[in-house]
Amino acid sequence: MMDVITKPDPGPSREYHFPSFDEETLPGGTRLVVAAAPKLPIITILVVFDAGAAEDPAGKEGIARLTARALSEGTSKWDGAELAEKFEQMGTSLDTGADWDSAIARVTVLPGNLAAALTLLGEVLADPAFPEREVERLKSERIAELLQLETEPRGLADERFPAFLYRESSRYARSQGGSAESVRSLTRSEIDAFYRSRYTAGRTTVIVAGDVKKADVRTLVTPLATALPRGSVARLHAADIPAPASRAIHLITKDGAPQSEIRVGHAGLPRKHPDFFPVLVMNAILGGLFGSRINLNLREKHGYTYGASSSYDWRRGAGPFEISTAVQSDVTAAALREIFAEVERMRSEEVTLEELSLATSYLEGVFPIRFETTSAIASALANLIIYDLPRSYYDEYRKEISRVTAATVLKAARDHIHPEELQTVIVGDTGQIREGLTSVGAGNISVAPAK
Known part of the structure; x- marks a missing residue:
């Protein structure tokens, strides 16, 4: 009779200290x-x-x-x-x-x-x-x-x-x-x-x-x-004011394209926003990891794509929040419906403890190995300077991730994902995909050439 070996529970995370500087x-x-x-x-x-x-x-x-x-x-x-x-x-x-x-x-x-x-x-x-x-x-x-x-x-x-x-x-x-x-x-x-x-x-x-x-x-x-040159000029602040537009679909014509490239999103958050950590975990669950909701839905459940993801482009100003994927032309509308459904689900109910644990364990676990080279250490220090982050940021990072709860993830989604503002850009065969999109409920549809 074969002995059954029980997988041991993981021990506590080792304390991490970023190199002193x-x-x-x-x-x-x-x-x-x-x-x-x-x-x-x-x-x-x-x-x-x-x-x-x-x-x-x-x-x-x-x-x-x-x-x-x-x-x-x-x-x-x-x-x-x-x-x-x-x-x-x-x-x-x-x-x-x-x-x-x-x-x-x-x-x-x-x-x-x-x-x-x-x-x-x-x-x-x-x-x-x-x-x-x-x-x-x-x-x-x-x-x-x-x-x-x-x-x-x-x-x-x-x-x-x-x-x-x-x-x-x-x-x-x-x-x-x-x-x-x-x-x-x-x-x-x-x-x-x-x-x-x-x-x-x-x-x-x-x-x-x-x-x-x-x-x-x-x-x-x-x-x-x-x-180096002397003198100084005032820093220009990029105007990051969102376009005053309601939800809409913008089709960019590529006749004969077998796939549709889909981008969905709106203006996001600046890097120094106080909700950075809840938003980071929220996005990991929504579309930031391979096991995220959007990827599991579009790739594993429906087989619409090889991959789908969401991300925040962190800048001094409010960079874009973006959901990205590519699907076969004939499932463009169906894939878009699933994307909007996952956005709504993220805002309507708390994530499960399993989802929260997967995201926080990943973010905490990969963090120390990001700084194993001198180039990575230097880049990390550059981010402290560019975004005016505290000296203790890297030492406190995993503690901040561990403090995120299902409730704060839900609040982050409700506060910072705005379904009524989502803009959808699709590059594909307009003649093949436009009719199906009218029933998605993603706003007015406009068409533009590739050039």
Whole structure:
């Protein structure tokens, strides 16, 4: 007779402490944050600038992203290829980019190359040349990217969705990378002016994580900080006011498309909202995990899709709340009904203890393994700076998750998901799917071409 082995109950979670870090403000206003992690024999240097896409002037959308990408294209001393080779000789590469709230430059090196890497990085950040030829190449790449998105339903849905959530005057209503029109209008001199006004010492934070000592880092970083542009401009706050619209469906025509790309949502919440943790758990249950309600419904129960999810795009302003999936054209209306039903169910009744435990256990369990590299530690520290979070945020994270209850999840859903405001964008074969959508009850239906 075979012995039956009973699976043991899990023990209590081990206490977690985020790596300790020190911070100070250097002469000129640059912030320095140092996280010593001697068990990791490498060092990540992450320079964060208050120069994200929310800073794009009206009509110049895309300038933040283009400026960040152009940083690595050369200085007055080295061209882009020479810079890349010099970083390669140190066993690393320079990564630059921008999102909605910041621009970054990042390198990861062995401790013996720290001084050389900071010197070269300082040249890149203090003396970018923005060569005309490379600026035009980067502009052409963005315009080509947009042309490609027009042919690909998933990218097209993602690109067009925000315009239906926010007022036309909002920066959030337009793509982070800019439109073909706005990018085409950008000039080298405008990029240089954006750099000189936003990449200043007072808008910069240098984060160093790894096998380092603070005193050594301060000595090495000070020349970089001193060489940055001076001056300051007031931070632009992205207008995140929702579009004054009732529930509606917006069809974007892709004749002959076998699938419908579906996006449903409305303007969400800013990152520093006091309900962040209840909303995080609520979204995990609704559509943030593989075992979430929306995915289990559309994928497992009905077989409409390979995957469906929901998410909040956390920004300084209220980024989008979005439900996303792709289904066969003939079940578009049925899938949309199930999405709305799950939204209503989330707002009408408490989640089960099993659902709550699954979500909180996952969020608590994966949290510590997110910070096992110097790059991850540096990125986490950047988030503290960008979103002005408390120093204790990472040490308190799992406690905050554990405090969320079924009642607070229900309150979060009722307070922050608004069925009457949901905008639905569907990229697909309008002729095949439109008639079925009239009975869904998702609002007025409008049709637009892909271009």
